[in-house]
Amino acid sequence: MSTGHDDHREWTDRLSELLEGTLSIEEHRAVEEHLGACGSCRRVLDELRSVIDGARALGPIEPPRDLWSGIEATIRAPASSEAASKVIALPGLSERGPMPASAGRPSRVTLSRAQLVAASILLVVGSSLATWVAGPALGSGAEQGASATPAAASDLVFVTGAPAEPPKELAEELARLEATLAEARDVLDPNTLRVLARNLNVIERAIEDSRNALAQDPGNEFLTQHLDRVYQRKLTYLRDVAELAEWSG
Amino acid sequence: MVGLTVLGILPLMVALTAPSVTAVVPADTIVELRRGDRVVLENIEGEITVQAWARDALEIEGEGDEPALIVRRSGSTIRVGPDERKGRRRGLEATLRVPEWIELTAGGRDLDLFVEGVDGRIEVSNVRGDVRIRDVSAPLHLRTVQGEIDVSGARGGVDASSQSDDVRLYDVEGPVAAHSGSGDLDLEDIRSASVRAETQDGDVRFAGTIEEGGDYRFFVHDGDVDLVLPSGINARVDVSTFDGEFQSDFPVVLQRFTGGRKFDFTIGEPRATIEIQVFDGEIRLVRGR
Secondary structure, eight states: OOHHHHHHHHHHHHHHHHHHTOSOHHHHHHHHHHHHHOHHHHHHHHHHHHHHHHHHHHOOOOOSSTHHHHHHHHHHSOOOHHHHTTOEEEOOBOOOSOOOOOSOOOOBEEEOHHHHHHHHHHHHHHOSOOOEEOOTTHHHHOOSSGGGSOGGGGGOOOOOOOOSSOOHHHHHHHHHHHHHHHHGGGTSOHHHHHHHHHHHHHHHHHHHHHHHHHHHOTTOHHHHHHHHHHHHHHHHHHHHHHHHHHHHO | OOOOOOOSSOOSEEOOOSSEEEEEEOTTEEEEOOTTOEEEEESOOEEEEEEEESSSEEEEEESTTOOOEEEEEETTEEEEEEOGGGOOOOSEEEEEEEETTOEEEEEEEEEEEEEESOOSOEEEEEEESOEEEEEEOSOEEEEEEESOEEEEEESSOEEEEESSSOEEEEEEESOEEEEESSSOEEEEEEEOSEEEEEEEESOEEEEEOOOTTOEEEEEEEESOEEEEEOTTOOEEEEEEESSOEEEESSOEEEEEEETTTEEEEEESSOOSEEEEEEEESEEEEEEOO
């Protein structure tokens, strides 16, 4: 993504370290200086404090799924060399769910979204294990352990100006192709038109899903990329259809 | 424009050696070909089977009196299409035998196409109809709006897209790009350093090698991703999901959480890149043989 976003993420990454007291004096001063000038980071810092306080108040959280034992063991264990290097080691855990055929499954790590939420919180609470940035939808849809996430976590965002609408040129190209598709109604047979419309609906639904998600979480890099990809897919599809209409005409 | 010569009573062998010649061919007609020629199947509705044989010639074999196909040569391009003087023909069935080296292009509104044993480049653009390809060695470029794509035994890579239906690739070497709008992608026994699979509404299953320096990308809007990976692979794995779950047979050492929905880790050494992005669905990494 943009350099600005990356720069900002560097600062937000430092915030958890600030709270954990692991920054050097120089780094600490730099972060404080940045906080003085950056309201967004101040809000993130406040929310991080809220998450930590909330999690502390709740005590141990036990997600029902099998990942928990691995996380718990990692967090309760004395600091290891891996922990010191800010890496969480999650050894293979139990099996779950139907899987495609494979030869031997000695271990499996399972991370549901809720478990990732719990893991994220516990990382902040329990140790200085990981660098992380909390996202806005964490509390909203995670039914397991989600109660541990204060509602305010939904504000943990760094905004990158993610486009909900396609860029102007792309929008124009899409409009032109959609007009071509409308004209193609006279050329293509009804069955083909039905199929084309159904396929287009699938893409439109994906766009709508992505835009709704971005509205909840405007700083989400994945969602921005995902939406862009779906727009590109729509463009490719409409180009194909336009070619098809021209060819059939 | 291509000149039109209609052969009413056909000799067994039709030699289209002039720069621009057209012939209406009945069943069991053979047309001589030269190296460098390419065959284009256009606007045929029905079922066409194309099989390679050892002769430098094109044979068209139809059912009964069929097919009333026109064969036209224009330079090195041999065009095979319906005889439109008889009106629009649906449901043509024919078998074409072509040299192994032939380059083949096919397009139709409603065409089921089966190609076997061809070593030249194959390009298919179909509105409706299934595409099946077997034992080929040049790059494949296959597109269909409505119809399944099934490739087995391809040595030159595959670029396949079906808007509405499944894409199945089995025993493939070379670059792979697979797309479906609302179907599943089943990629089995893939030996490639470059794989890109994308579906808006369907599942992706990949089983294959992870090569050093390789790049493997899987994008799904609404569906699951299953990757069956060999033991002992070396790859950095990037996972992003908005509302999904993640499972792995491989030990996972998380190197970064970003919001609980984007993280990465390394299996062995980071000598290849595996990127998995799922908006809504499950991601499973399965240890294969």
